[in-house]
Amino acid sequence: MNLNYKSYWRKTGLKGKWGNIFLNKLEQHNPKNVLEIGVFCGVTARNICDFLNNKNGNDFNYIGIDLFGSDQNDEKDEIAPTFLKDQKFSNPLKNIYYNHILKENLNSIKSVNKLLKKYNQNIKLIAGDTNEVLRKIDLKSIDFTFLDGGHSYQTVMNDLSILYEGMKGQNKVIICDDYGKESYIAEVEKAVNDFTNQNNLKLNLIENRFAEIIT
Numbered sequence: 001m002n003l004n005y006k007s008y009w010r011k012t013g014l015k016g017k018w019g020n021i022f023l024n025k026l027e028q029h030n031p032k033n034v035l036e037i038g039v040f041c042g043v044t045a046r047n048i049c050d051f052l053n054n055k056n057g058n059d060f061n062y063i064g065i066d067l068f069g070s071d072q073n074d075e076k077d078e079i080a081p082t083f084l085k086d087q088k089f090s091n092p093l094k095n096i097y098y099n100h101i102l103k104e105n106l107n108s109i110k111s112v113n114k115l116l117k118k119y120n121q122n123i124k125l126i127a128g129d130t131n132e133v134l135r136k137i138d139l140k141s142i143d144f145t146f147l148d149g150g151h152s153y154q155t156v157m158n159d160l161s162i163l164y165e166g167m168k169g170q171n172k173v174i175i176c177d178d179y180g181k182e183s184y185i186a187e188v189e190k191a192v193n194d195f196t197n198q199n200n201l202k203l204n205l206i207e208n209r210f211a212e213i214i215t
């Protein structure tokens, strides 16, 4: 399959080569049901759905969780990447298009639903803090999770504990972003290391960026 991560004229956490490296991981594990924690503007979500649709036709599910502008538990708790701080674009045309013509907040549930409209039968977007909403989700059918939401130690620990509880012993996949030196966040690295050590889990470092955990 020809893997080609598209940006859909929006901002994404997986710029340049990283989009295709991520799609390669999907191809390798071939999941049908994917959870993304931290949807941002929905670009990776859309690429995941394009990929799953290409592979499985209509037989797939995508769940995405994000604050989508709702309050965080504790502002200090979340270490937001700088590109999230506001909706600024280096491309002036994008700035005019989104901020002045559409007046659209690309990190809103409405905007992401619009980007994923083609797949509205297969997707579920949840607005909320994973510290509160993740435990309410039925994880039994999830094959593959992309963990890229709150980047504080406490939130990564919370998310990994709940995910592992729901996926353990089933050979499922958790990919954590911002672990390796290519996009390093110290609290992410520490939480992932502590969690995998405490649970005797093997960790694979992917391209010096992602941590891959097989449950």
Ligand SMILES: C[S@@+](CC[C@H](N)C(=O)[O-])C[C@H]1O[C@@H](n2cnc3c(N)ncnc32)[C@H](O)[C@@H]1O
Pocket: 011, 012, 013, 014, 036, 037, 038, 039, 040, 041, 042, 043, 044, 045, 065, 066, 067, 068, 069, 072, 078, 081, 084, 107, 128, 129, 130, 131, 148, 149, 150, 151, 155
């Ligand atoms: C790095 S961005 C995600 C990028 C996205 N995965 C992509 O590939 O474009 C992180 C996102 O996590 C969300 N977020 C931060 N803390 C969160 C939390 N505690 N619960 C849910 N979402 C959170 C932010 O709103 C933000 O949109």
